[in-house]
Amino acid sequence: MAANKKLLILPGDGIGPEVMAEVSRVIDWLDAKRRVTFEVSEGLVGGASIDAHGTPLTEETMAEAHSVDAVLMGACGGPEWDDLPFEQKPERGLLRLRKEMDLFANLRPAVVFDALADASSLKTEVVRGLDILIIRELTGGIYFGEPRGIEDLPGGGRRGINTQVYTTDEIRRVARVAFELAGKRSNRVCSVEKANVMESGVLWRQEVQALHDEEYPDLELSHMYADNCAMQLVREPKQFDVIVTDNLFGDMLSDEASMLTGSLGMLPSASLGPEDSSGRRKALYEPVHGSAPDITGKGIANPLASVLSFAMALRYSFELDEDAALIEGAVEDVLAAGLRTADIMQPGKERVSTAAMGEAITAAMDGRAG
Numbered sequence: 001m002a003a004n005k006k007l008l009i010l011p012g013d014g015i016g017p018e019v020m021a022e023v024s025r026v027i028d029w030l031d032a033k034r035r036v037t038f039e040v041s042e043g044l045v046g047g048a049s050i051d052a053h054g055t056p057l058t059e060e061t062m063a064e065a066h067s068v069d070a071v072l073m074g075a076c077g078g079p080e081w082d083d084l085p086f087e088q089k090p091e092r093g094l095l096r097l098r099k100e101m102d103l104f105a106n107l108r109p110a111v112v113f114d115a116l117a118d119a120s121s122l123k124t125e126v127v128r129g130l131d132i133l134i135i136r137e138l139t140g141g142i143y144f145g146e147p148r149g150i151e152d153l154p155g156g157g158r159r160g161i162n163t164q165v166y167t168t169d170e171i172r173r174v175a176r177v178a179f180e181l182a183g184k185r186s187n188r189v190c191s192v193e194k195a196n197v198m199e200s201g202v203l204w205r206q207e208v209q210a211l212h213d214e215e216y217p218d219l220e221l222s223h224m225y226a227d228n229c230a231m232q233l234v235r236e237p238k239q240f241d242v243i244v245t246d247n248l249f250g251d252m253l254s255d256e257a258s259m260l261t262g263s264l265g266m267l268p269s270a271s272l273g274p275e276d277s278s279g280r281r282k283a284l285y286e287p288v289h290g291s292a293p294d295i296t297g298k299g300i301a302n303p304l305a306s307v308l309s310f311a312m313a314l315r316y317s318f319e320l321d322e323d324a325a326l327i328e329g330a331v332e333d334v335l336a337a338g339l340r341t342a343d344i345m346q347p348g349k350e351r352v353s354t355a356a357m358g359e360a361i362t363a364a365m366d367g368r369a370g
């Protein structure tokens with residue numbers, strides 16, 4: 001089959017290279033067994049790029065990211081680069097990718113696999129069967145708003161400034177993604193902001209409601225304050241289906257949601273741009289977890305979030321739903337068979353390394369593919 005599907009892999013820092021090696025294993029399996037062939041290039045981002053090139057993202061890598069069908073990223077950041085000036089930090093590489101590719105819609109599904117229902121710190125009955133989708137606005141809000149900076153005050157002391165800002169178009173385009181995806185699920189969207197204290201939240205609520213009334217009146221829309229949502233997520237998470245929220249609240253609520261599933265090591269994500277004239281979206285797929293410097297190099301990181309992120313790439317960038325389902329099914333199988341990386345280890349289960357988990361996944365794919 002022609003290699004017409006282009007992937008750029010950016011392993012990044014910390015455990016990024018370790019978990020992305022297991023994604024490569026799955027890609028190789030597809031190539032060998034399913035004849036789904038990808039043209040794969042690799043690049044540097046974050047601290048790895050700083051060390052090699054003095055910048056968290058080179059122009060060449062940025063251009064490559066624009067040209068491929070999907071970017072697969074590991075993680076970036078680490079204590080080695082903590083003292084760099086703000087604009088040179090590893091995280092700026094990732095934020096630049098998101099901004100320049102216009103990846104405004106960040107899909108963060110939190111799904112509780114049956115085998116892990118009792119690995120959550122919450123009661124099993126509260127999380128069993130949970131399947132929610134957080135849609136985080138990713139290119140606006142306080143992450144990018146101007147003015148920003150740290151300034152000296154005339155009388156001594158300093159002032160740190162960030163700006164939360166959203167426009168009608170920014171709100172509506174991410175809300176539209178939420179409504180479209182909810183239409184394929186259980187038709188329910190909860191929009192989350194702080195309209196009680198923030199004007200940007202008032203506008204958010206009004207625009208989401210207006211878009212709903214104009215174009216999606218058959219879907220069920222509710223609104224919730226972000227602090228209440230944080231509380232409801234641990235009180236009764238199954239009340240939610242699709243949650244749509246801004247960049248900062250989405251960052252926090254998705255970390256919170258990850259613990260419903262047992263571990264931050266389980267949560268994948270997809271970041272999508274606007275559709276171009278041929279219906280194609282720029283896209284970046286990455287685990288929600290970070291670079292985890294405390295466990296780097298030990299071979300114990302959980303590769304499931306990045307493998308599941310690759311499954312999202314198959315679904316959203318390549319319409320290879322069957323292959324995506326094969327990978328997701330294999331993840332279910334290895335968990336049901338009792339294999340656990342350290343972060344999801346439970347009594348009586350078999351603790352395995354990052355690589356052993358990756359091998360088990362391709363073996364389970366073998367089993368499923370027959």
Ligand code: IPM
Nearest residue numbers: 076077091094095251288290
């Ligand atoms: C995430 C991360 C990033 C963010 C960091 C690494 C910049 O926490 O993707 O959730 O804050 O968006």
Ligand code: MG
Nearest residue numbers: 251252255288
């Ligand atoms: Mg985060």
